[in-house]
Amino acid sequence: MNILLIGSGGREHALAWKLAQSPELTRLYAAPGNPGIADHADIVALDVADHGAVTDFCRDREIGLVVVGPEVPLVAGLVDDLGIAGIRVFGPTKAAAQLEGSKVFTKELCAEYGIPTARHQSFNSAGSAKAYIRAEGAPIVVKADGLAAGKGVTVAASIEEAEAAVDALFAEAGDAEATVVIEECMVGEEASLFCLVDGETVISLGGAQDHKRVFDGDEGPNTGGMGAYSPAPVLTPELEARAIDEIVKPTARAMSKLGIPFRGVLYAGLMLTREGPKLIEYNVRFGDPECQVLMPRLASDLLPLLVATADGRLDGVTAEWRDVAAITVVMAARGYPGTAPKGSEIRGVDTVTRDGVKIFHAGTKREGDRLLAWGGRVLNVTATAPTLREARDAAYAAVDTIDWPEGFCRKDIGWRALG
Known part of the structure; x- marks a missing residue:
């Protein structure tokens, strides 16, 4: 099978490295790729924002599966356009990608279907957001509604810090377009849980913990991630099972009920509280840098897992792991x-x-x-x-x-x- 991998980061290098080991792979292409990915794949000069060009390439090279690594092409609807052309894709549609693309969408879904998460409110004006912050007090969490490359979150220790974060988000987005989500500051330890989802069937890919702050001791601003490890001892088998049963599976059922079934990898950022696991937020792709610790531990061939997810056949496959x-x-x-x-x-x-x-x-x-x-x-x-x-x-x-x-x-x- 010929595969096209979309993306250029460390996550995509890890995916390319793992896919290249599959006996079912005929040829691996990557766009835009990077020098490390080039060790495993043919790098192609392809504008991934030009969905027509991606479609034409897939037809010309008889691509059997497109693997979309980053979130931006997913939120932009690349999966939809390739699907219309009859090309198999691993990744959610534009509507399903709202789970990452819009925090407001996800919070409203959690509220409607009883999925445990932080208390929250969303705001379209800086004034109303800051009034809510003053009423709630600190610590408090300020989030940009849309994609922010892992950096659109401020855990504010004071009201002044929270208000400054609100002002910064509205200034960056423009007052006419900005939406912010203000959340309670949940107490506990964070962990990441990854699951393959093909509509309603869920297969766990296990957990990891990453390090968002830029400096040692969890100091400094948030980043896209400064490191990770897997497995995460804090995410015990019992907590993982609860997170799947109380968070991931209800989300998958809700998305199907809404007519926008999720197919791809669902990455649940969890807060492990005294009451149990609660959802911090979803990502709709492999984490970066978490993917870089998941792929070396995966004993199974990755390619059949991705194909089964895209085809809605996850109930017939399993994922095996190395004990490392x-x-x-x-x-x-x-x-x-x-x-x-x-x-x-x-x-x-x-x-x-x-x-x-x-x-x-x-x-x-x-x-x-x-x-x-x-x-x-x-x-x-x-x-x-x-x-x-x-x-x-x-x-x-x-x-x-x-x-x-x-x-x-x-x-x-x-x-x-x-x-």
């Missing part, structure tokens, strides 16, 4: 999550040959023999080992061999589980 721990450390360009300069040279990546260590490219570019940083999050140094401590030590040993003065990373990935 995995951890990934994100190396980012200094300045991230703000503006990070491009073009600094990275040396030593190709010399990392430790067993159980894989480096996934997230924001790189090749110029001749030189590897350059070309984004905020640039490399994902991933290691697997029998224990999380061994995996962490292997990952950081590999980080230390990479020569990139303009880069940085957190030094405490995995601290929750290891503490």
Whole structure:
């Protein structure tokens, strides 16, 4: 089977690496790809925002499955347009992708179907949002309604910080278009749960924990993710089962009832509270960098799982896992999550040959023999080992061999589980 993978980040490199191992794969293409993905796939110059061009490419190359990695093409309706052309796609339709594309949509769905989540209100004006904040008090959470690359959330410790976050979101979006969601600040530990969903059938892909804050000790602003590990000990089998039964399955049933069945991977960000797991928010694709720790642990062939999801046949497949721990450390360009300069040279990546260590490219570019940083999050140094401590030590040993003065990373990935 010929496969087209959409995306260019570390998540897509991990997916390409895993798909390339499938005996059912004939040829793997990637658009736009990156230098790491190029080790496993043919990179094609394709504007993924041009759905007609993607459709024509799929027809010309007899693509049997399109795998959409990032959220933007999903929210833009790429799955819908390919489906109209009769092309099989792994990923939700535009309407189903509202679970990530609109926090208001998801919160209203949770309220209607009794899915546990934080108390909340949504607002279309800064004045009413700030009045609600003053009435509720702090700590309190301020979220942008739409896509924000993991950075549109402020957990405000004070009313002043919350009001400043509201002003910033309205200024960025424009007062006529902005919608913000104000939530109670739930107390507990966060975990991520991934499930394949083909309408109403749900298969768990297990859990992970990521590290959103940019600096050690969970300090600084939120990012797209500075590292992750899997499995997450805090997400016990009992809590995972509750999250699936009380959150994921009711969501899948609700979406089908609304006439917009969800097919793809549903990523539930969970808060593990005293009352049980509650939904923080949904993503409608593999997490980044969580995908980079899930794929090395997956013993099953990924390709049949994706095909079964797209075809609505999940009730006939299972996912098997390696009994190992995995951890990934994100190396980012200094300045991230703000503006990070491009073009600094990275040396030593190709010399990392430790067993159980894989480096996934997230924001790189090749110029001749030189590897350059070309984004905020640039490399994902991933290691697997029998224990999380061994995996962490292997990952950081590999980080230390990479020569990139303009880069940085957190030094405490995995601290929750290891503490």
